[in-house]
Amino acid sequence: MQDYQYFDLIEQITRNDGSKYYEIANITMNGRAEKAAIENLIQEVRIVQLNIPRSPSLVTYEQYINDNYTFPGPELTEFEEWQKPEGKIKEAFETILKSNNIE
Secondary structure, eight states: OOOOOOOOEEEEEEOTTSOEEEEEEOHHHHHHHHHHHHTTSSSEEEEEEESOOOOHHHHHHHHHHHHHOOOOOSOOSOOOOOOOOTTHHHHHHHHHHHHTTOO
16 A cells, blocks of 8 residues: 655656646655656656645645555656646645746
8 A cells, every 4th residue: 555645846747749737746756757757758857846835725636646546666667647627626736836936
């Protein structure tokens, strides 16, 4: 069983088609994204904000991700982009970005 993951950073991920998106993660997940870039599963990842504050929006998004996704181990065969469903989860995600001056 995986441990609960706490998020504390925002990263920008560049897909192989060149499009970009933001994700809320932690240093472990950022390391997995770095490995995915080395293995050409994505083009690039960069941290855009460290030590984001724990807010109700962060807790809501974090709980959704922990409940709906399995965190990858050291061997990567794909890079899964987390979906942000309309409603409470997408609003929480957008609030986190806005409160950290990322728009």
